[in-house]
Amino acid sequence: MSAQLLDGKAVAAQENERTRERVRALLERGVVPGLATVLVGDNPASHVYVANKRKTCKKLGIASVDADLPADASEETLLETVRRLNEDPRVHGLLVQMPLPKHIDEHRVLEAVDPQKDVDGFHPRNVGLLALGRPWMIPCTTMGILRLLERAEVGIAGKNAVIIGRSNIVGKPTALLLLSLHATVTLCHTRTRDLPGLVSRSELVVAAMGKAEAIRGDWIAPGAVVIDVGINRVGEKLVGDVEFASARERASLITPVPGGVGPMTIAMLMENTVTLAERVAGGLS
Numbered sequence: 001m002s003a004q005l006l007d008g009k010a011v012a013a014q015e016n017e018r019t020r021e022r023v024r025a026l027l028e029r030g031v032v033p034g035l036a037t038v039l040v041g042d043n044p045a046s047h048v049y050v051a052n053k054r055k056t057c058k059k060l061g062i063a064s065v066d067a068d069l070p071a072d073a074s075e076e077t078l079l080e081t082v083r084r085l086n087e088d089p090r091v092h093g094l095l096v097q098m099p100l101p102k103h104i105d106e107h108r109v110l111e112a113v114d115p116q117k118d119v120d121g122f123h124p125r126n127v128g129l130l131a132l133g134r135p136w137m138i139p140c141t142t143m144g145i146l147r148l149l150e151r152a153e154v155g156i157a158g159k160n161a162v163i164i165g166r167s168n169i170v171g172k173p174t175a176l177l178l179l180s181l182h183a184t185v186t187l188c189h190t191r192t193r194d195l196p197g198l199v200s201r202s203e204l205v206v207a208a209m210g211k212a213e214a215i216r217g218d219w220i221a222p223g224a225v226v227i228d229v230g231i232n233r234v235g236e237k238l239v240g241d242v243e244f245a246s247a248r249e250r251a252s253l254i255t256p257v258p259g260g261v262g263p264m265t266i267a268m269l270m271e272n273t274v275t276l277a278e279r280v281a282g283g284l285s
């Protein structure tokens with residue numbers, strides 16, 4: 001039997017509609033939610049992501065505050081830009097697009113973002129709160145995965161979940177969140193032994209490794225739920241980290257690439273921005 005598709009594009013459109021309603025309510029109170037995106041250099045993928053984020057802001061009525069710096073901008077210039085946006089009352093959410101050029105220390109930059117405006121949830125304080133099971137701002141891709149599972153009414157408590165990839169932006173926060181929701185979590189990386197065995201014993205598989213179709217369809221347990229975060233360019237095509245056609249034959253639910261987690265990440269960025277604006281408007285921040 002072929003798995004049902006977890007259609008991220010369709011769910012993201014519904015979530016954006018809800019966000020638009022929340023924007024409308026804020027506007028009625030005289031608050032224009034604002035998202036600042038800082039882009040350094042000319043990484044082509046980053047340019048596409050940031051352009052998409054800015055476009056979606058406009059569609060939903062969120063003010064987009066753009067700060068673009070050249071590839072040779074100094075770390076100090078970037079830190080000054082972040083500090084200026086921290087102080088800017090038009091800005092409720094602030095993100096610095098990763099990766100940054102090699103001469104810039106990413107950790108220093110992420111620590112400079114005001115944790116109250118940290119829309120990506122990457123500031124050490126917000127990472128710590130997530131690790132403690134008291135999330136204040138959940139990273140957008142992790143939120144997108146969670147929302148897809150919620151909308152499809154996939155229970156998480158008690159599930160054996162495997163996450164492949166331990167990056168700070170996807171794998172680790174997703175592992176922490178699923179753990180706090182009572183899944184039994186296995187977090188895999190390049191030194192993991194017997195990846196096929198671990199995947200085949202899991203009811204929920206989250207692939208976030210950035211390796212085209214590295215998770216083979218015949219590793220997937222019958223009836224498992226498969227979330228493919230990977231975005232890999234193969235010739236003219238985009239493919240995920242999971243061998244889609246064969247995995248679909250075994251899974252019960254599976255995300256496509258493109259049109260799965262990607263649109264959800266942007267939708268959750270918009271939602272997080274509005275949440276931050278509501279917190280300020282409600283004096284909760």
Ligand code: NAD
Nearest residue numbers: 141165166167170189190208209210229230231261262265
């Ligand atoms: P990353 O390169 O920072 O991390 C990759 C992780 O995968 C590492 O922890 C590494 O140990 C692990 N890994 C790599 N090869 C492996 C292997 N053969 N076996 C086991 N583990 C292995 O990547 P990232 O930033 O977390 O992104 C992962 C993928 O997700 C990329 O394709 C990226 O483009 C995509 N991505 C998608 C979205 C989205 O919204 N859909 C958001 C962020 C990232």
